[in-house]
Amino acid sequence: MTRIDQARILVVGATGALGTSIARRLADRGARLVLHGRDASRLADGPAHVAAVAVDLTDADAPEAIVERAVEALGGLDAIVMAAGVVGFDGVAETAREDLETLFTVNALAPMRIISVALPSLRESASEGNQPVVLTISGIVSELPTAGLASYSASKAALAAYVAAAGRELRRSGIRLVDARPGHTETGLAERPLFGTPPRFPRGHDPAAVADRLVRAIEDGATALPPDAFTGA
Numbered sequence: 001m002t003r004i005d006q007a008r009i010l011v012v013g014a015t016g017a018l019g020t021s022i023a024r025r026l027a028d029r030g031a032r033l034v035l036h037g038r039d040a041s042r043l044a045d046g047p048a049h050v051a052a053v054a055v056d057l058t059d060a061d062a063p064e065a066i067v068e069r070a071v072e073a074l075g076g077l078d079a080i081v082m083a084a085g086v087v088g089f090d091g092v093a094e095t096a097r098e099d100l101e102t103l104f105t106v107n108a109l110a111p112m113r114i115i116s117v118a119l120p121s122l123r124e125s126a127s128e129g130n131q132p133v134v135l136t137i138s139g140i141v142s143e144l145p146t147a148g149l150a151s152y153s154a155s156k157a158a159l160a161a162y163v164a165a166a167g168r169e170l171r172r173s174g175i176r177l178v179d180a181r182p183g184h185t186e187t188g189l190a191e192r193p194l195f196g197t198p199p200r201f202p203r204g205h206d207p208a209a210v211a212d213r214l215v216r217a218i219e220d221g222a223t224a225l226p227p228d229a230f231t232g233a
Helices: 017-028 062-074 097-127 150-173 207-220
Strands: 008-012 032-037 051-054 079-082 133-137 176-180
Touching: 008 017, 008 062, 008 097, 017 032, 017 079, 017 207, 032 062, 051 062, 062 097, 079 097, 079 207, 097 133, 097 150, 133 150, 133 207, 150 176, 176 207
Parallel strands: 008 032, 008 079, 032 051, 079 133, 133 176
Antiparallel strands: none
């Protein structure tokens, strides 16, 4: 189990509906937080008494800047929550190169690089007797690629595959990686696509309930959260 009270936690994408819900729950449990987002003014609306870093994940040095700021503010890292993401809707023939690059940078490459850059701090946390954890959210599309969401599905599947392999690699170091794959969640992300027009989705999960499940996963030592882990969320 991972103790949240006084844990040093970086939340990437803390200004979205799900990231905000997760951050508030972690703060309520006594975690020491650094919140990341693109918009400094929205970060100011997060939990009180936390540090913030406003960086666009598409910036070339964003992973290094985010991790450096978090380690500087907290004196180390015990956990990372990756809640950032972008989505786009169109057929495979219409996806522009720059949109494809943005999807993969935000949804896959930046999280991968953040994990890599943070490894020394996470290993140090493990050596101190803690149980460091990284939580990512690839979503159900990483298991069930969806027509009209080919690029988005692929970016999330890349993240899920990376976390599965990296988790096995890092287990001996005492670092736990867990990927969450909830179904459609009512975060409003689908109404703010990078490109395209969203289809009509059925009613999705409540973000507050999903956030509760994710925080429990950090605490209880889960190593995977498949779609059925969110039944009733």
